[in-house]
Amino acid sequence: MKQTATQPGNRRASVNTLLNRPRARVLVIGGGINGLAAFRDLALQGVDVALVERGDYCSGASAASSHMIHGGIRYLENGEFRLVQESVTERNGLLKIAPHYVKPLETTVPIFSTFSGIVSAPLRFLTHKSGKPEERGALLIKVGLVLYDSFSRDGGSVPRHRFFGRKKALAALPQLNPDLKYTATYFDASVHDPERLALDVLRDGLDTGPHARAANYVEAVGFDDDAVVLRDGVSGEEFSFRADVVINASGPWTDLTNTALGQSSALMGGTKGSHIVLDNPELLAATGGREIFFEHEDGRIVLIYPLKGKVLVGTTDIDADPTQPAVCTEEEVDYFFDLVKHVFPAISVDRDDIVYRFSGIRPLPGHGDLEPGFVSRDYRIVATSLGAGTMLSLVGGKWTTFRALAEHLSTEALHLLGMPRTVSTAGLPIGGGAGFPATDAAMQVWLADNSRELGRARALQLLERYGTHATALIEELAEAGDDRLRNAPDYSIQEITRLIRTEHVVHLLDLLQRRTSIAFTGGATEGLLAELASLLADARGLTPEQVDAEIHAAAHTLRTVHGVHLNARHVTSGA
Numbered sequence: 001m002k003q004t005a006t007q008p009g010n011r012r013a014s015v016n017t018l019l020n021r022p023r024a025r026v027l028v029i030g031g032g033i034n035g036l037a038a039f040r041d042l043a044l045q046g047v048d049v050a051l052v053e054r055g056d057y058c059s060g061a062s063a064a065s066s067h068m069i070h071g072g073i074r075y076l077e078n079g080e081f082r083l084v085q086e087s088v089t090e091r092n093g094l095l096k097i098a099p100h101y102v103k104p105l106e107t108t109v110p111i112f113s114t115f116s117g118i119v120s121a122p123l124r125f126l127t128h129k130s131g132k133p134e135e136r137g138a139l140l141i142k143v144g145l146v147l148y149d150s151f152s153r154d155g156g157s158v159p160r161h162r163f164f165g166r167k168k169a170l171a172a173l174p175q176l177n178p179d180l181k182y183t184a185t186y187f188d189a190s191v192h193d194p195e196r197l198a199l200d201v202l203r204d205g206l207d208t209g210p211h212a213r214a215a216n217y218v219e220a221v222g223f224d225d226d227a228v229v230l231r232d233g234v235s236g237e238e239f240s241f242r243a244d245v246v247i248n249a250s251g252p253w254t255d256l257t258n259t260a261l262g263q264s265s266a267l268m269g270g271t272k273g274s275h276i277v278l279d280n281p282e283l284l285a286a287t288g289g290r291e292i293f294f295e296h297e298d299g300r301i302v303l304i305y306p307l308k309g310k311v312l313v314g315t316t317d318i319d320a321d322p323t324q325p326a327v328c329t330e331e332e333v334d335y336f337f338d339l340v341k342h343v344f345p346a347i348s349v350d351r352d353d354i355v356y357r358f359s360g361i362r363p364l365p366g367h368g369d370l371e372p373g374f375v376s377r378d379y380r381i382v383a384t385s386l387g388a389g390t391m392l393s394l395v396g397g398k399w400t401t402f403r404a405l406a407e408h409l410s411t412e413a414l415h416l417l418g419m420p421r422t423v424s425t426a427g428l429p430i431g432g433g434a435g436f437p438a439t440d441a442a443m444q445v446w447l448a449d450n451s452r453e454l455g456r457a458r459a460l461q462l463l464e465r466y467g468t469h470a471t472a473l474i475e476e477l478a479e480a481g482d483d484r485l486r487n488a489p490d491y492s493i494q495e496i497t498r499l500i501r502t503e504h505v506v507h508l509l510d511l512l513q514r515r516t517s518i519a520f521t522g523g524a525t526e527g528l529l530a531e532l533a534s535l536l537a538d539a540r541g542l543t544p545e546q547v548d549a550e551i552h553a554a555a556h557t558l559r560t561v562h563g564v565h566l567n568a569r570h571v572t573s574g575a
Contacts, residue, residue, distance in 0.1 A: 014215035015232050024050040026413050027243035029220045032062035033198050034397045035249030037406030040205035043212035044423040054219035056510045058198035061251040064360020066314050069094050069102050069189040069400045073148045074301050083378045087400045088152040091189050098433040100467030101197040105190040107291045111182040113137040138182045161186035175286035175344050195514040200431025217506050223261040226387040245413045246386055248393040251363035252322045267395050269366035274328035274359040275314035276336050283311050283347050296339045308521050326359040355522025357563040365395050390416050432467020453478035487528035500539040508533050508554040526566045
């Protein structure tokens, strides 16, 4: 195949690993959480595996989550008992193997009636049609939570749900709507830094050895001469890559990827979900540190969730076109304000409180006339021929089940390759979760061992940010210095430089949105963009014109897609 005139010396090292050996047993297309997890699983088996992602890692559907690792209590109503069982098993497992990012989440449901929904719920279960919205009352929620407990408790380590009447509910959370009759509280889990967890999954795979290779900003654009045609999105260079098995894990864009590879495909029917992030101390305090999870008046399950010193509010469920960018609209913002008022009527929120907004398309199967809320959240794998090899297309999948899903995907691939499974990922720590201090005593030992040079507060901050990978960073900072950024003093120049050097950073937005939480928590300013771009230029040898282009592109995306007011400075939580 004809290639562009780009010189090898100008290529990224990750792209060179593909070009120098343009073949693997398995090629994974898609660097969201499911593609990365499949890559990790296969790499751990010793399979020669490569992964490409057309954007940055974890920048598509995986970046637009509600930051929850949950068992899916509402899937019981859809009759998806297998998915609930797998979800709660994986939730409980992730609390143990990724404790640096996955934390227990106390969840409270405000309830405004006793018997509502008893008639309509069985009809929803049997027909999967929403009909006229009717609130789920206390009796129905009680039945659901009893059933959920039976799936969820992990041998008793997860507390049972609790029900409270109005008086006790308002004593615990006094800003709740006084018209409520009960609250129900149960435990799920949150993922505070989903993008960083995804990077740990990638790192685990790459660390297995040279048989595992990956490159971001590389897109699959065609299929020719029994090979996938890849395009480097940075240089524009195209090249051929051969594999016995191709895994299409491109999420809501699965059909588009299959079409690009010459396959007829009509598998997907994703829906859009949007969120806003609010800097509102009164609302933050009102949550009492709990997720508030409830049914809005239209029957949509929504959430108000304290996170990183801010409040995440979501989400919607609207049919979406994967060829168009997903953007949180003003109508959706109005919807979110309405649901906040429904639960916390005395608290005022407005657009000035929004520090970040985001939207993504769920990788759901095609669903015809079925209501979006009743579309299965389960996943399946579709096998088709691709040249002399096989294509495995993933339909569905969600954050909670990524490990189990990847195990199923890799098992299918291993079967096609005639190779045995040699490693189980069940119970295997992920990234900086390995050796993470699980008790107060262990935490004190870790801090004593790692706080001599930078101090306890900074060591703890880095542990929370990177898990036990913080140890190597602390050692480097002790030698190189730890000079704080002027415009984001919770980070240091040397810390950011290490991220650029070791975590596949290509663009300024990679730093702002995925290697750090700066954009999410409202910390992005014009001054910070210039400061980070200067560090990126030093590390990657960018020209002044390229630096200006990076700043312009980042500012444009933050303003137009995420509603960020770059001149406004919000106080961040240091996340």
